[in-house]
Amino acid sequence: xxxxxxLFIFIILVFKSNAQHPVIPHEHLSVLQGLNDxxxxxxxxxxxxxxxxxxxxxxxxxxxxxxxxFRDPPGCKDCFPFNYTYSLAEDNYGNVWSISMQGISIFxxxxxxxxxxxxxxxxxxxxxxxxxxxxxxxxxxxxxxATNEKGYTKILL
Numbered sequence: 001x002x003x004x005x006x007l008f009i010f011i012i013l014v015f016k017s018n019a020q021h022p023v024i025p026h027e028h029l030s031v032l033q034g035l036n037d038x039x040x041x042x043x044x045x046x047x048x049x050x051x052x053x054x055x056x057x058x059x060x061x062x063x064x065x066x067x068x069x070f071r072d073p074p075g076c077k078d079c080f081p082f083n084y085t086y087s088l089a090e091d092n093y094g095n096v097w098s099i100s101m102q103g104i105s106i107f108x109x110x111x112x113x114x115x116x117x118x119x120x121x122x123x124x125x126x127x128x129x130x131x132x133x134x135x136x137x138x139x140x141x142x143x144x145x146a147t148n149e150k151g152y153t154k155i156l157l
Contacts, residue, residue: 034067035060042088044096046109052096054085059098061109070107073114079105080116089136089144097144099134104146104155117155118146 029035037055044052051062058071059082073079080102089097096107103119135147144155 029062029067034069035062036069041084041086044088044090046090046096047094048109050109052088052090054082054088054098056084058082059085059088059096059107073105073107075111075113076105076115078116079114080119086134087136089138091138091144092142097136099136099146101134104136 031038035053035055037053037057037060039056040053041056042054046052049064051064053060053062058069061068061070070082072081080100082098082100082105084100085098086101087099091097091106094108094110096109097117098105098107101120104117105114106117107114133147133149137145137147137152139145146153146155
């Protein structure tokens with residue numbers, strides 16, 4: 001009887017120790033740390049280690065300690081705001097591309113300047129994109145592609 005009890009306790013301890021999940025250190029980022037958005041749709045990490053976050057209110061850069069918020073693209077009076085950023089991509093030059101309902105913009109963190117690559121609805125080659133499920137993809141050769149339900153468009157600048 002003692003042997004059965006000891007065997008039972010041993011089996012329980014073995015299974016209990018294997019059932020525990022490892023604790024992965026992590027940190028929650030929210031409004032308390034300066035992320036003023038509850039709707040986050042895209043995140044990338046650039047070649048310098050910054051985390052770029054696209055949300056409904058704008059674009060955020062996280063350096064590991066603090067957020068920097070960009071509602072309006074710096075250095076561009078004609079650019080549309082960064083609100084409702086659906087996707088982000090970094091090109092080979094370190095520029096951050098964003099796609100939103102208004103179009104595609106390019107932001108140079110190094111120079112703090114922005115340009116409009118495409119404004120949807122103005123007769124550009126990607127203006128016929130249905131503005132659902134917008135995405136940006138960088139391929140292995142460094143080309144940026146805009147995608148949606150209708151297909152892909154390679155961005156040539």
